Amino acid sequence: MLKDHAKLMQAVLVSGEIIGRKKLQKMIYIAKKVSFPFHERFQFHFYGPYSEELTLRVEELCNMGFLNEIKEKKGGYFQYRYTLTDSGKEFLSLNEVEMPFLEDCLEDMNEQNARFLELVSTVLYFDNLSKEEVTEKVFTLKSSQRYTEEEIDQAYAYIQALKEKAKLQ
Amino acid sequence: MRYSAEKLSEEKVFKDPVHRYVHVRDRVIWDLVGTKEFQRLRRIKQLGTTFLTFHGAEHSRFNHSLGVYEIVRRIIDDVFAGRPEWNDDDRLLTLCAALLHDLGHGPFSHSFEKVFDFDHEDFTQSIVLGNTEVNAILKKVGPDFPQQVAEVIAKTSAKKLVVSLISSQIDADRMDYLQRDAYFTGVSYGQFDMERILRVMRPKEDQVVIKKSGMHAVEDYIMSRYQMYWQVYFHPVSRSAEVILTKILHRAKQLYENNYSFKNEPIHFYSFFKDQVTLEDYLKLDESIIMYYFQIWQDEDDAILSDLCRRFVNRNLFKYAEFDPAKEYKKLAELNTLFEKAGIDPDYYLVVDSSSDLPYDFYRPGEEEERLPIHLLMKNGELKELSRESEIVDAISGKRRTDHKLYYPGDFLADESSDNSIKKQIRSLLEI
Numbered sequence: 001m002l003k004d005h006a007k008l009m010q011a012v013l014v015s016g017e018i019i020g021r022k023k024l025q026k027m028i029y030i031a032k033k034v035s036f037p038f039h040e041r042f043q044f045h046f047y048g049p050y051s052e053e054l055t056l057r058v059e060e061l062c063n064m065g066f067l068n069e070i071k072e073k074k075g076g077y078f079q080y081r082y083t084l085t086d087s088g089k090e091f092l093s094l095n096e097v098e099m100p101f102l103e104d105c106l107e108d109m110n111e112q113n114a115r116f117l118e119l120v121s122t123v124l125y126f127d128n129l130s131k132e133e134v135t136e137k138v139f140t141l142k143s144s145q146r147y148t149e150e151e152i153d154q155a156y157a158y159i160q161a162l163k164e165k166a167k168l169q
Numbered sequence: 170m171r172y173s174a175e176k177l178s179e180e181k182v183f184k185d186p187v188h189r190y191v192h193v194r195d196r197v198i199w200d201l202v203g204t205k206e207f208q209r210l211r212r213i214k215q216l217g218t219t220f221l222t223f224h225g226a227e228h229s230r231f232n233h234s235l236g237v238y239e240i241v242r243r244i245i246d247d248v249f250a251g252r253p254e255w256n257d258d259d260r261l262l263t264l265c266a267a268l269l270h271d272l273g274h275g276p277f278s279h280s281f282e283k284v285f286d287f288d289h290e291d292f293t294q295s296i297v298l299g300n301t302e303v304n305a306i307l308k309k310v311g312p313d314f315p316q317q318v319a320e321v322i323a324k325t326s327a328k329k330l331v332v333s334l335i336s337s338q339i340d341a342d343r344m345d346y347l348q349r350d351a352y353f354t355g356v357s358y359g360q361f362d363m364e365r366i367l368r369v370m371r372p373k374e375d376q377v378v379i380k381k382s383g384m385h386a387v388e389d390y391i392m393s394r395y396q397m398y399w400q401v402y403f404h405p406v407s408r409s410a411e412v413i414l415t416k417i418l419h420r421a422k423q424l425y426e427n428n429y430s431f432k433n434e435p436i437h438f439y440s441f442f443k444d445q446v447t448l449e450d451y452l453k454l455d456e457s458i459i460m461y462y463f464q465i466w467q468d469e470d471d472a473i474l475s476d477l478c479r480r481f482v483n484r485n486l487f488k489y490a491e492f493d494p495a496k497e498y499k500k501l502a503e504l505n506t507l508f509e510k511a512g513i514d515p516d517y518y519l520v521v522d523s524s525s526d527l528p529y530d531f532y533r534p535g536e537e538e539e540r541l542p543i544h545l546l547m548k549n550g551e552l553k554e555l556s557r558e559s560e561i562v563d564a565i566s567g568k569r570r571t572d573h574k575l576y577y578p579g580d581f582l583a584d585e586s587s588d589n590s591i592k593k594q595i596r597s598l599l600e601i
Contacts, residue, residue, distance in 0.1 A: 046541035056525035064495035140327040
């Protein structure tokens with residue numbers, strides 16, 4: 001029951017706390033791309049891969065009382081923090097999710113900033129293209145973020161390392 | 170004359186109940202409408218199973234695609250033409266992308282994609298870029314034109330203004346389907362003043378923005394989106410039909426995997442069962458093919474498959490109860506056990522359906538840059554996000570409303586000829 005919801009709860013549980021909706025979106029997308037079985041559908045949007053389904057599931061989990069969402073003001077904008085509630089933990093204990101290497105990968109992603117994860121998820125979105133083509137895409141589609149070639153190299157290296165971690169499953 | 174600039178000797182029009190007329194002057198557009206891939210959209214309903222609730226909802230993706238094209242045509246020819254921010258060289262690209270944006274949809278897309286784990290958007294790309302009549306026409310415009318169209322539809326084009334006309338939070342796609350779905354379902358919620366919205370749209374480098382003076386027309390559009398979501402798209406009876414449809418596909422797939430011998434070979438499904446769907450296979454599918462199988466599967470020996478098909482064909486749908494997963498998940502586990510004891514397979518007959526299962530969305534202010542919001546263009550040239558100016562939009566978008574329902578076969582549970590005491594317990598748990 002609610003298997004896809006349970007997977008998201010597991011993701012928040014192993015991450016401890018996820019700060020920012022954008023970060024949450026990118027973490028789940030990246031995890032899905034490195035082969036974890038998340039089923040939310042993503043499309044390319046202005047700020048990179050985004051899933052409305054994921055947004056709705058998170059809202060459902062908040063309404064169910066399984067996820068705790070804290071809205072806080074940061075500078076001129078709002079930021080959201082997500083943690084798993086006790087009833088969420090109880091639900092998960094009865095509906096186990098088997099993704100043993102998820103914790104390593106998500107912990108690692110959670111330490112990165114949202115800007116870098118946006119780049120990583122964009123590189124992964126275009127994984128059918130050559131590195132030159134991807135670089136071109138990043139420079140044109142993400143021009144306002146002003147990513148450098150060095151950052152793009154870092155994104156590729158990061159994806160490789162993440163895949164190694166995930167491959168162990 | 171270059172093919173891209175070629176005009177028909179006289180304008181063609183399609184009579185349309187929503188926009189009155191759809192006007193075509195460009196040869197390329199006329200030729201695209203005539204392709205077999207585009208004509209296929211006539212055989213795919215825009216609203217899938219909704220016709221089982223709102224009997225008028227039999228309109229097709231063909232109608233909708235023409236509608237989106239017409240809205241975009243009016244925006245760029247009547248509102249954007251001559252404005253410095255708009256590049257008229259993008260006109261044909263925008264019109265083609267608008268017309269073809271739903272080309273990859275298949276019959277009952279949502280259920281098919283869920284069960285067979287694919288995305289119709291990938292098929293849109295394959296049709297535009299592959300060996301198809303559509304591709305041959307686009308290539309006549311220019312060798313890289315199909316790629317340009319594909320990128321606009323996939324939202325990965327650098328021409329963000331063009332993308333936003335077809336896909337954003339106030340785009341031609343939504344403006345057409347809200348009005349069209351309202352018209353064909355017969356509900357009054359989907360109405361809003363589109364003419365007014367079109368008149369206050371302004372092109373900017375990255376997106377279309379709305380003049381502040383048009384805010385109330387946009388509020389009306391957001392309200393209609395909200396109402397249509399809850400009254401039509403998320404109607405519990407349509408969802409019941411969708412649940413049964415999904416379970417039929419699951420059952421057929423499972424039977425195939427278990428080497429079940431179908432009385433009539435489901436040849437159109439084999440590539441889906443094997444997860445090896447080619448474009449050729451995909452284009453052969455339409456709703457009449459699917460309904461043919463559902464018709465003949467009613468006589469299959471497998472009791473679950475034949476029962477589910479009878480339910481779908483004859484509209485004997487599942488009943489539903491409100492379900493609160495947080496408080497009732499233990500009850501659901503109990504029901505699962507009781508269903509098994511009563512010989513009713515819970516995998517097919519006890520289903521939780523959630524609002525997140527729907528392919529429709531609400532307005533999002535994009536507080537953390539998840540999505541690009543609707544921006545109002547203020548008199549001083551500044552851009553402001555819609556919900557910060559509009560209390561109505563703020564009220565709708567700030568409040569989270571979600572919904573879950575539990576579906577079950579009411580007739581099975583009411584049948585007291587077998588396992589009566591267990592069914593009694595089930596009925597008592599379901600409070601029916």
